[in-house]
Amino acid sequence: MGKLYDNKRKPVRTGKKIAVGRTADVPAGRGATVKLKDGAEVALFNVGGKFYAIENFCPHKGYPLADSRLSGGIVECDLHGWRFDVRNGECYTKKNCSLENYEVLIEDEMIKILI
Numbered sequence: 390m391g392k393l394y395d396n397k398r399k400p401v402r403t404g405k406k407i408a409v410g411r412t413a414d415v416p417a418g419r420g421a422t423v424k425l426k427d428g429a430e431v432a433l434f435n436v437g438g439k440f441y442a443i444e445n446f447c448p449h450k451g452y453p454l455a456d457s458r459l460s461g462g463i464v465e466c467d468l469h470g471w472r473f474d475v476r477n478g479e480c481y482t483k484k485n486c487s488l489e490n491y492e493v494l495i496e497d498e499m500i501k502i503l504i
């Protein structure tokens with residue numbers, strides 16, 4: 390079965406590198422919502438000092454994953470507990486529900502996401 394809900398906040402791929410903040414803004418073990426143009430969003434996570442970005446959208450019912458609990462590299466949706474690997478977007482709860490992930494680059498302590 391495919392995704393139950395479509396992510397209307399999913400960024401359109403442009404190949405552009407977008408600066409979104411400083412590394413100090415997102416402590417280890419935490420997530421942050423990154424708002425882009427046209428209402429698009431990604432969820433940015435700091436896993437032990439490494440940064441990862443995925444869609445900010447749980448495909449079960451659309452809850453924003455940046456606000457959910459991160460444990461190691463796994464974010465567990467606060468609403469009903471679906472689990473995703475923030476390092477590659479893989480969904481551990483249901484098949485074919487993996488999320489897009491976006492490359493994150495750190496340059497001079499700035500976080501940049503390749504959309």
Ligand code: FES
Binds near residue numbers: 447449468470
């Ligand atoms: S909305 Fe995420 S598990 Fe239900």
